[in-house]
Amino acid sequence: MRWDSQRLAGRSGTDADQPAELALFGLDACARTFDTPEFRGMTFYEIHARSLLNKVPSAARVPFDWTINPYRGCGHACVYCFARRTHEYLDLDAGRDFDTKVIVKVNAAAVLRRELARPSWRGEPVAMGTNVDCYQRAEGRYALMPGIITALRDAGNPFSILTKGTLLLRDLDLLREAAQQVEVGLSVSVGSVDADLWRRVEPGTPSPQARLRMVRTLTDAGFRVGVLMAPILPHLGDAPDQLEETVRAIAASGASSLTPIVLHLRPGAREWYHQWLARERPDLLPVYRDLYGSGSYAQAAYRKRISATVAMLARRHGVGTERDSRQNAPHGDPPSS
DSSP states (O other), X not given: OOOGGGOOOSOOSTXXXXXXGGOOSSTTOEEEEXXXXXXXXXXXXXXXXXXXXXXXXXXXXXSOSEEEOSEESOTTOOTTOGGGGGGGGGTOOTTHHHHHEEEEETTHHHHHHHHHTSTTOOOOOEEESSSSOTTSTHHHHHOOHHHHHHHHHHTTOOEEEEESOGGGGGGHHHHHHHHTTSOEEEEEEOSOOOHHHHHHHOTTSOOHHHHHHHHHHHHHTTOOEEEEEXXXXXXXXXXXXXXXXXXXXXXXXXXXXXXXXXXXXXXXXXXXXXXXXXXXXXXXXXXXXXXXXXXXBOOHHHHHHHHHHHHHHHHHHTTTOOOSGGGSOGGGOOOXX
């Protein structure tokens, strides 16, 4: 989808005179555009969204049909992020712009309440954090998620959240309240606990250790929390000792499940990641070309080997074995994992 038909026309005023490529969401949709010292080098485009619930194309082959994305672009700046190409739909680039130009749907909660109240809405589960992280750093400033969670809770609508952002703990009490009314699934992404690798490939995220401490806190609060061991970076984070260290740490966090996912390189992400490799590990460029060819996924044999290794390590370290009564949600209603 392109945004050409939704560009602003003839804006004027103190916050107007925006470049044409930034006026993306319809007449008077762009409320403010600004830089802020606390997020040095980043620009936020506050927009009034027309809709929030997104139908996932059937061809996507994911276990959910509806998503919510209160942000476009992400300050996590993960060099491998598969969502990068979505910024090109806004006539922004998939590299630096994705990391530093973030679209903020400031009316998200109000729009969602309206959509959930439609007679045609069937209360289907909604996934969040599947494109860009809804608990990226900007959420600390905008606080969109409490309104979104409250709207879903009040509508009796099940939802799930995937995040790398420890800011989710700010909303723990609200999540516990919601779990009394609807199914709430919580998952955290931790591809590796290698501190050096984390700093190089996920510079805007909380540390893996901080994320796993969040898993423990959520587990102790009664949630069953899954961990996506994702992405596993070939020849950077896949050594046997690295995999075991990560699985051991995930097990210690009390995670209810572990799902390994090898890095996939969709167009947009592929080019940006290869530029990073060229700077940081040029010796790996031919290795990646052999492993991925012209596709987005690593060779099946490699993926199968990594999955088998992680499954063996998960059994060894007992991931998901903490299934006592603490795992029940408050007042005995367990959220889904």
